[in-house]
Amino acid sequence: xxxxxxxxxxxxxxxxxxxxxxxxxxxxxxxxxxxxxxxxxxxxxxxxxxxxxxxxxxxxxxxxxxxxxxxxxxxxxxxxxxxxxxxxxxxxxxxxxxxxxxxxxxxxxxxxxxxxxxxxxxxxxxxxxxxxxxxxxxxxxxxxxxxxxxxxxxxxxxxxxxxxxxxxxxxxxxxxxxxxxxxxxxxxxxxxxxxxxxxxxxxxxxxxxxxxxxxxxxxxxxxxxxxxxxxxxxxxxxxxxxxxxxxxxxxxxxxxxxxxx
Amino acid sequence: xxxxxxxxxxxxxxxxxxxxxxxxxxxxxxxxxxxxxxxxxxxxxxxxxxxxxxxxxxxxxxxxxxxxxxxxxxxxxxxxxxxxxxxxxxxxxxxxxxxxxxxxxxxxxxxxxxxxxxxxxxxxxxxxxxxxxxxxxxxxxxxxxxxxxxxxxxxxxxxxxxxxxxxxxxxxxxxxxxxxxxxxxxxxxxxxxxxxxxxxxxxxxxxxxxxxxxxxxxxxxxxxxxxxxxxxxxxxxxxxxxxxxxxxxxxxxxxxxxxx
Numbered sequence: 468x469x470x471x472x473x474x475x476x477x478x479x480x481x482x483x484x485x486x487x488x489x490x491x492x493x494x495x496x497x498x499x500x501x502x503x504x505x506x507x508x509x510x511x512x513x514x515x516x517x518x519x520x521x522x523x524x525x526x527x528x529x530x531x532x533x534x535x536x537x538x539x540x541x542x543x544x545x546x547x548x549x550x551x552x553x554x555x556x557x558x559x560x561x562x563x564x565x566x567x568x569x570x571x572x573x574x575x576x577x578x579x580x581x582x583x584x585x586x587x588x589x590x591x592x593x594x595x596x597x598x599x600x601x602x603x604x605x606x607x608x609x610x611x612x613x614x615x616x617x618x619x620x621x622x623x624x625x626x627x628x629x630x631x632x633x634x635x636x637x638x639x640x641x642x643x644x645x646x647x648x649x650x651x652x653x654x655x656x657x658x659x660x661x662x663x664x665x666x667x668x669x670x671x672x673x674x675x676x677x678x679x680x681x682x683x684x685x686x687x688x689x690x691x692x693x694x695x696x697x698x699x700x701x702x703x704x705x706x707x708x709x710x711x712x713x714x715x716x717x718x719x720x721x722x723x724x725x726x727x728x
Numbered sequence: 729x730x731x732x733x734x735x736x737x738x739x740x741x742x743x744x745x746x747x748x749x750x751x752x753x754x755x756x757x758x759x760x761x762x763x764x765x766x767x768x769x770x771x772x773x774x775x776x777x778x779x780x781x782x783x784x785x786x787x788x789x790x791x792x793x794x795x796x797x798x799x800x801x802x803x804x805x806x807x808x809x810x811x812x813x814x815x816x817x818x819x820x821x822x823x824x825x826x827x828x829x830x831x832x833x834x835x836x837x838x839x840x841x842x843x844x845x846x847x848x849x850x851x852x853x854x855x856x857x858x859x860x861x862x863x864x865x866x867x868x869x870x871x872x873x874x875x876x877x878x879x880x881x882x883x884x885x886x887x888x889x890x891x892x893x894x895x896x897x898x899x900x901x902x903x904x905x906x907x908x909x910x911x912x913x914x915x916x917x918x919x920x921x922x923x924x925x926x927x928x929x930x931x932x933x934x935x936x937x938x939x940x941x942x943x944x945x946x947x948x949x950x951x952x953x954x955x956x957x958x959x960x961x962x963x964x965x966x967x968x969x970x971x972x973x974x975x976x977x978x979x980x981x982x983x984x985x986x987x988x
Binding site: 569 | 745756986
């Protein structure tokens with residue numbers, strides 16, 4: 468793998484959030500600033516000083532407890548967040564799957580959504596038109612393709628979203644736990660799609676809570692602890708450290724929300 | 729500024745798709761569909777004509793033409809602002825999950841309302857024909873005030889879209905502001921017909937939409953062209969608004985994701 472070019476490079480990346488305790492989004496905040504009364508907030512570092520390199524063709528799993536910064540890191544890589552400090556360098560086209568169906572609009576038909584989603588991910592109309600048939604086939608929607616998406620079952624919805632994200636043939640795929648949803652059939656379909664991605668030499672960065680998936684699909688795994696990179700090694704090493712860590716400390720509460728998530 | 733033109737060109741397909749989506753959703757599930765874009769101005773015009781020319785005896789011949797020639801572009805302006813103010817917040821879910829240039833949302837809001845404005849010129853033509861108001865050659869001049877107004881509106885939408893992310897009160901304030909603005913702008917009256925005390929004249933002189941709207945009324949209703957100063961003023965206001973609006977928007981666009 469070491470002869471491959473670098474696809475993702477993070478240099479000392481830190482993401483700080485301002486968590487405001489009071490209602491944050493009214494003139495009150497502005498008013499408080501004028502009257503010099505303090506707004507109570509604390510700063511919270513979701514990701515601190517993470518540096519890592521992923522080479523082309525690597526499949527890297529991200530693990531860690533809730534609130535350890537996995538999703539934030541993924542969003543930084545996907546370009547959704549601009550980090551507070553540090554450098555991000557991405558080589559190649561990237562398809563984000565932070566949440567399936569993020570760009571879907573319920574009133575639009577499946578076909579219209581394919582185009583809109585593709586454009587949102589930065590592909591041209593021409594590319595999306597040429598991929599349309601394949602997307603429809605993978606999503607297995609039949610006549611529903613011209614019905615508004617709100618009439619879809621949740622399975623159909625997810626199939627369509629997954630098909631759009633993967634059929635556009637990105638160089639890098641960023642996946643946040645989407646494989647936890649859907650029925651067995653869908654999961655199988657997704658995993659086989661990811662397998663073919665691997666054979667095609669694509670780079671995948673994915674978050675999962677399923678240690679089986681990490682173990683069987685990843686070449687490498689990264690364990691995050693409180694926003695810091697704790698282990699970067701083989702899946703077995705990272706999982707071992709993760710399980711060891713979990714059993715030693717008491718379980719963490721809930722995922723700390725970003726400001727007004 | 730270069731960034732604005734470059735990105736607008738780069739994301740033109742996305743902007744167009746978003747604008748069409750907005751129109752589609754606006755008229756979805758209504759039997760008349762797109763016809764509402766044509767009917768709305770006609771009905772509004774009917775109401776205002778009855779109120780102002782019949783009940784209040786306003787003395788303008790062909791009052792509907794007098795009114796619509798400015799009311800239509802005003803509607804474009806106020807609706808664009810209303811839509812665009814919500815455009816970043818309303819697309820918050822998207823912004824949090826996909827990397828996307830933020831400027832596409834306000835631009836798409838303006839584009840979709842521009843389509844509406846162009847469509848609403850059809851009922852204007854109909855009304856002019858029905859009322860036997862002459863079709864002046866100065867109709868050909870319309871693209872110029874349309875361009876000035878579009879640039880001005882875009883600037884204002886950038887401003888309101890950006891600050892609404894931080895203070896949601898803005899979209900409420902905007903509604904009141906637009907009401908006041910409507911009456912302070914010569915839409916239902918002509919500037920030369922009213923007596924403005926000298927100390928308030930500054931409000932009319934500083935009103936940036938007046939110059940562009942003036943171009944519409946002159947060319948459609950009076951069959952005249954605006955003066956060179958007025959044209960210059962309309963574009964000066966427009967570019968100033970665009971420059972300021974985009975400057976604020978650009979400075980904050982990477983922070984939006986944390987506040988939506």
